[in-house]
Amino acid sequence: RKEVEQDPGPFNVPEGATVAFNCTYSNSASQSFFWYRQDCRKEPKLLMSVYSSGNEDGRFTAQLNRASQYISLLIRDSKLSDSATYLCAVNPPNAGNMLTFGGGTRLMVKP
């Protein structure tokens, strides 16, 4: 089993739709969790951290479910500009600042 797994997609959604991605992780003692966004032929960019209590940034909501060992990203009112690959990242225990990344979920928002 991979340490961090994501559905590769693509998720094809119309503009204005709500879409959610999940990311599962294998080590229950993992410490920190993040979502990154990566545009085609660009570097991954930090989108948001994921806190135990959940957190929201505008149209984006991230949540952590420790019992089931997954994190989620919800995007409301999708924009064409949200089209990208979304990578989740997990900080395993005893790994210092190291992050393990999932394979990414590709989102395509259509007009």
Added chain:
Amino acid sequence: DAGVIQSPRHEVTEMGQEVTLRCKPISGHNSLFWYRQTMMRGLELLIYFNNNVPIDDSGMPEDRFSAKMPNASFSTLKIQPSEPRDSAVYFCASSLRTEAFFGQGTRLTVV
């Protein structure tokens, strides 16, 4: 803040040649990471430095790969000799805690 700076942005080389990739991390960050990204394998961690010391190099594919961090503001990843299967995008990232920030990457093509 200039962000993580990588050079070169693109490199095309012949099989058997030595390739050196360079990275300048964000000033004040104490962790530096080299990642490799391919369509098949996603984003893989090659090596992780903390305070200029290699902490985890288990991701380095083989002896042809080596990385150094002579000081807090510079790191290199060297491939000698290069092979076509080394073709990928190589990212350098740095962090102060667990949130990593990526450079724009070096797109390496070995022909």
